[in-house]
Amino acid sequence: MSKLPKQKSWAEPYKIKMVEPIKMTTRPYREKAAKEAGYNTFLLKSEDVYIDLLTDSGTNAMSDYQWAGMMLGDEAYAGSKNFYYLWDNVKKYYGMPYFVPTHQGRAAEHMISKILVKPDSIIPGNMYFTTTREHIELAGGKFVDVIIDEAHDPQNTHPFKGNINVNKLEALIKKEGAKNFSYVFMAGPVNMAGGQPFSLKNLKEVSSLLKKYGIPLWLDATRATENAYFIKIREKGYEKKSIEQILVEICSYFDGLWVSAKKDLMVNIGGILATRNKKVYEEARNMVVVYEGLHTYGGLAGRDMEAMARGLEEMVHFDNIKARIGQVEYCGKQLEKYNIPIVYPFGGHAIFVDAKKFLPHLSQDLFPAQTLASEIYIDSGVRGMERGVVSAGRDHATGKHRYPKLELVRLTFPRRVYTQAHIDVTVESIAQVYDDRKKIKGLKMVYEPKHLRFFQARFKKL
Ligand code: F0G
Numbered sequence: 001m002s003k004l005p006k007q008k009s010w011a012e013p014y015k016i017k018m019v020e021p022i023k024m025t026t027r028p029y030r031e032k033a034a035k036e037a038g039y040n041t042f043l044l045k046s047e048d049v050y051i052d053l054l055t056d057s058g059t060n061a062m063s064d065y066q067w068a069g070m071m072l073g074d075e076a077y078a079g080s081k082n083f084y085y086l087w088d089n090v091k092k093y094y095g096m097p098y099f100v101p102t103h104q105g106r107a108a109e110h111m112i113s114k115i116l117v118k119p120d121s122i123i124p125g126n127m128y129f130t131t132t133r134e135h136i137e138l139a140g141g142k143f144v145d146v147i148i149d150e151a152h153d154p155q156n157t158h159p160f161k162g163n164i165n166v167n168k169l170e171a172l173i174k175k176e177g178a179k180n181f182s183y184v185f186m187a188g189p190v191n192m193a194g195g196q197p198f199s200l201k202n203l204k205e206v207s208s209l210l211k212k213y214g215i216p217l218w219l220d221a222t223r224a225t226e227n228a229y230f231i232k233i234r235e236k237g238y239e240k241k242s243i244e245q246i247l248v249e250i251c252s253y254f255d256g257l258w259v260s261a262k263k264d265l266m267v268n269i270g271g272i273l274a275t276r277n278k279k280v281y282e283e284a285r286n287m288v289v290v291y292e293g294l295h296t297y298g299g300l301a302g303r304d305m306e307a308m309a310r311g312l313e314e315m316v317h318f319d320n321i322k323a324r325i326g327q328v329e330y331c332g333k334q335l336e337k338y339n340i341p342i343v344y345p346f347g348g349h350a351i352f353v354d355a356k357k358f359l360p361h362l363s364q365d366l367f368p369a370q371t372l373a374s375e376i377y378i379d380s381g382v383r384g385m386e387r388g389v390v391s392a393g394r395d396h397a398t399g400k401h402r403y404p405k406l407e408l409v410r411l412t413f414p415r416r417v418y419t420q421a422h423i424d425v426t427v428e429s430i431a432q433v434y435d436d437r438k439k440i441k442g443l444k445m446v447y448e449p450k451h452l453r454f455f456q457a458r459f460k461k462l
Pocket of ligand 1: 057261
């Protein structure tokens with residue numbers, strides 16, 4: 001008599017109700033498409049992409065519960081009931097009393113920077129994010145990276161590479177003087193470090209240090225439920241707590257937060273600015289009228305706010321996040337089988353391929369990650385994104401490229417969109433490009449926009 005094995009595999013806690021066909025193309029077709037797009041995956045037409053791992057931002061599949069909510073949009077100009085429902089859920093899941101909706105994350109970053117950044121002040125954070133730093137700098141502030149050194153090493157397996165180096169932060173405060181700091185921010189998991197979380201232990205240390213100096217602490221809560229998941233499975237004492245409890249505990253240490261709802265909340269558009277500081281709230285509520293729309297819709301339709309409110313309820317389900325991060329892990333483990341150099345530990349939202357190691361014959365001036373992303377697209381129609389020297393941009397003072405230690409291609413997983421078979425195809429394509437890597441030459445930048453150049457820069461093959 002054979003004994004049935006105990007269930008070891010897991011599967012997604014949902015099934016597919018609607019499908020969207022995707023186009024399969026030939027290599028010559030993709031070579032032409034890549035050339036026309038200036039070898040920038042942001043400039044490809046989405047219909048020419050087979051498996052789209054460009055981003056997890058706004059590319060998620062909403063649930064039937066969210067779609068049903070879309071029919072309940074109260075599209076009144078002022079005081080929509082969807083806004084009040086969303087506000088209730090912002091209080092419940094982020095624990096913040098005050099809230100302003102925005103059309104997406106960077107709109108909230110824009111307003112927070114305008115409100116909080118004093119001219120020439122310092123804003124330290126756990127690594128930069130492209131739009132976050134841009135808004136800080138546009139508001140006249142200076143970003144300083146105070147993440148732990150381990151975060152800059154793709155091979156280091158520290159479980160909380162998103163942590164802040166508290167000694168570095170305190171030394172900076174002592175050197176510059178507390179009054180020259182507008183605020184400190186933490187993002188979790190840290191996107192540019194490879195989707196790496198911070199620990200609650202570290203957060204508590206940062207929070208008490210800043211209390212001592214009277215400096216506010218703000219959170220980029222864009223993927224905070226993923227950070228909560230990592231705390232639950234990696235940090236002692238949190239094993240039995242729910243994602244919801246951990247999320248509220250995280251937020252309790254912050255003066256306020258911003259969210260790109262296009263990630264955790266599993267919607268296609270939306271943003272949140274929430275705070276416990278009434279003065280900041282009042283300024284934001286007034287400012288939103290200038291930039292976004294009335295404070296009860298902030299650039300969104302009533303139906304969008306309903307989908308966000310329902311997304312907040314779904315995002316804290318443990319099985320949902322486990323399946324999401326499980327898919328990312330699955331991709332990482334398959335790539336390991338082909339010895340593809342990747343960032344460790346596997347991130348929350350993406351696997352990051354180490355382009356410096358993948359293409360060691362290319363210097364950073366030849367844009368290895370940009371090159372690799374375009375080669376993967378040409379091979380199979382799989383679209384990833386550059387996170388290296390192009391994303392890092394130029395130093396505003398010197399005008400020179402910033403050369404980040406991490407030169408990565410990000411394979412980002414939209415929530416509830418692709419199957420394991422899509423991942424297998426992706427991995428096989430990257431393995432194929434790896435086999436042919438010696439033939440790959442770099443790129444030359446032929447067009448460079450002033451702001452956030454990675455979105456629109458164009459390149460030519462060498
Ligand atoms: N903060 C983080 C950590 C982000 O990842 C993003 C967007 C934003 C803020 C800005 O939010 O796009 O809604 O305006 N990240 C996307 C990405 C674009 O692909 O990583 P947004």
